[in-house]
Amino acid sequence: MGARPTPQRLIVEAATKPRMPRHIKLRHDAGRGVWLLLAPERVFTPDPIAVEVLKLCDGERTVADISAILSKDFNAPEDVILGDVVSMLQDLADKGVVTS
Amino acid sequence: MNEMSTSSHAVELEADPVCARAPVGLLAELTHRCPLQCPYCSNPLELERVNTELSTEDWCRVMRQAGELGVLQVHLSGGEPTARKDLEEIVKAAVDAGLYTNLITAGVLLTKERLQRLADIGLDHVQLSIQDVDAENADRIAAYKGGAAKKHEVAGWVKELGLALTINAPLHRQNIASLPRIIDYAVEVGAGRLEIAHIQYYAWALKNRAALMPTEEAFMETARIARDAKERLKGILVIDFVVPDYYAKFPKPCMGGWGRGIMNVTPSGRVLPCHAAESLPGLQFDNVKDRGLREIWLEGDAFNLYRGTDWMKEPCKSCPRKEIDFGGCRCQALALTGDAANTDPGCSLSPHHADWAKVAREESHNAAPDFIYRRMAAKPAS
Numbered sequence A: 001m002g003a004r005p006t007p008q009r010l011i012v013e014a015a016t017k018p019r020m021p022r023h024i025k026l027r028h029d030a031g032r033g034v035w036l037l038l039a040p041e042r043v044f045t046p047d048p049i050a051v052e053v054l055k056l057c058d059g060e061r062t063v064a065d066i067s068a069i070l071s072k073d074f075n076a077p078e079d080v081i082l083g084d085v086v087s088m089l090q091d092l093a094d095k096g097v098v099t100s
Numbered sequence B: 001m002n003e004m005s006t007s008s009h010a011v012e013l014e015a016d017p018v019c020a021r022a023p024v025g026l027l028a029e030l031t032h033r034c035p036l037q038c039p040y041c042s043n044p045l046e047l048e049r050v051n052t053e054l055s056t057e058d059w060c061r062v063m064r065q066a067g068e069l070g071v072l073q074v075h076l077s078g079g080e081p082t083a084r085k086d087l088e089e090i091v092k093a094a095v096d097a098g099l100y101t102n103l104i105t106a107g108v109l110l111t112k113e114r115l116q117r118l119a120d121i122g123l124d125h126v127q128l129s130i131q132d133v134d135a136e137n138a139d140r141i142a143a144y145k146g147g148a149a150k151k152h153e154v155a156g157w158v159k160e161l162g163l164a165l166t167i168n169a170p171l172h173r174q175n176i177a178s179l180p181r182i183i184d185y186a187v188e189v190g191a192g193r194l195e196i197a198h199i200q201y202y203a204w205a206l207k208n209r210a211a212l213m214p215t216e217e218a219f220m221e222t223a224r225i226a227r228d229a230k231e232r233l234k235g236i237l238v239i240d241f242v243v244p245d246y247y248a249k250f251p252k253p254c255m256g257g258w259g260r261g262i263m264n265v266t267p268s269g270r271v272l273p274c275h276a277a278e279s280l281p282g283l284q285f286d287n288v289k290d291r292g293l294r295e296i297w298l299e300g301d302a303f304n305l306y307r308g309t310d311w312m313k314e315p316c317k318s319c320p321r322k323e324i325d326f327g328g329c330r331c332q333a334l335a336l337t338g339d340a341a342n343t344d345p346g347c348s349l350s351p352h353h354a355d356w357a358k359v360a361r362e363e364s365h366n367a368a369p370d371f372i373y374r375r376m377a378a379k380p381a382s
Helices: A048-056 A063-074 A078-094 B056-069 B087-096 B112-121 B135-142 B147-160 B176-188 B203-207 B216-232 B293-299 B301-305 B330-337 B353-365
Strands: A025-029 A034-039 A042-046 B010-012 B025-029 B073-077 B100-105 B125-129 B164-171 B193-198 B238-242 B262-265
Touching: A025 A048, A034 A048, A042 A048, A048 A063, A048 A078, A063 A078, B025 B056, B056 B087, B056 B293, B073 B087, B087 B100, B087 B112, B112 B147, B125 B147, B135 B147, B147 B164, B164 B176, B176 B193, B176 B216, B193 B216, B216 B238, B216 B353, B262 B293, B293 B301
Parallel strands: B025 B073, B025 B262, B073 B100, B100 B125, B125 B164, B164 B193, B193 B238
Antiparallel strands: A025 A034, A034 A042, A042 B010
16 A cells, blocks of 8 residues: 555645545435535535535636636625635535545 | 635535435345354344345335435445345446445455446445454454455555545454554545444344443543544544444434434345334334335335334433434334333433443453354244
């Protein structure tokens, strides 16, 4: 197992390019009328804002890019949005549902 | 957006018992066959035989019905699920039904080729059990020579194939000192999640309780180690810590509440609200060969018997925690108090609690007896 690097906690910053790993599935459940985040032996119900953020997490866009998009969509100051998005994604990364 | 709080943007899904779409999880015990003989196995003492197992078509139908019912995750378990030659077909049916697929395996029967096929079909997650990080002790606990080394190899394949990995480490007095090394091991093999699961004392584990029960002091030490590790490994390893009822103040909500979030299908197709429910006498269980999952979930007698809170007696009935822990485990209540509708003796409010916990505490300080290994009975049960 020597070849594998020691895993590190992802610290989310403006330049981070977040994505959901393959085993995390964001899905709208029509029957329950909610968005779901399926993870190993866990099911989360992300709130509407988290859903919007997660949809933009494609591993290409940076957190700054995502914040700029949301800032336009929600007509809110970009620096405020950026702070909120960073802390949200840090929380999701610590839950194991977001990586970079 | 300004109101966005940083606390919790994603909370775990709450099940609603009266809703058809409530069962979040389906525990599919594909077979009771297993090459390991762990003395704490959660399977019933009377194991189901291979000639009673559901067919491939039965299981594929169950997966389709589960998807239609709104089940989100299927846990393919056993026994050892890879003992079924048709596992690939069953996983495919589950994936096609839109289910999140979780393989709960001891690993020892797997080949890399087979794991590759399962990954290609769309398997999402592998939960691999380990008995200890000390290979010799692990193989002794499982009564399977070479098991620990094989599991280590399997963990490597899981990561190599890009599958998510959970290490499940059942903890008891005969491996409890290894906990710090178990945590290191989970990180080393690249697991995203570690289940530190103190043994739950039902079925085989209850039979072996005196050989397995740790002292309260040893248990408290594991709680401290787990808490520290959670903090230290934040963002690296998700750690779930399962407490033994004997050293807890309140019982666990068995299966998240009876008939509330989980269905369990046995190898022969019986549908249970809890994997130990067959120990409750007089309960009639539907079989997937006779009835659809949806009907069983909504109308099955076994599911309705202890669903909700109407069945409760005191001290549960007036307890503010009754919708938190749902009175704990019915099977443990029956086994240890003689009445399945009693409060789980794991609850400190149960009149049986003090005596029950005392016996376990005493056992934990005595010399451990030999294991009674999990084996099929010599003759089929009549």
